[in-house]
Amino acid sequence: TVSKAKPDSEEFFKIIMGFPNPKPRNIQKDVKVFPWKVLESAIQKIIGKYIVNPSTLAPPP
Known part of the structure; x- marks a missing residue:
């Protein structure tokens, strides 16, 4: 979990929340981050x- 309250993930949280519109989230909460290798599952x-x-x-055309 990436959080603005955790010193080890605060910078990454700021990067995620700094993306332009469309914003990744409207409310700044903790964000779950997963490795690419689990994307398909x-x-x-x-x-x-x-x-x-x-x-x-x-209906079909």
Whole structure:
């Protein structure tokens, strides 16, 4: 966890919060940071929580 209150991650927190619009966060709280090597499994986990509702799909052209 990257936090403005932790001396070992304060500089990295400032870099993240210093990005221009669109801002990474509107409220400055602690931020979880993950290594790139877990990106694929993290995305799969997030997407796996969603379901498709066939009634909301557009009909084929």
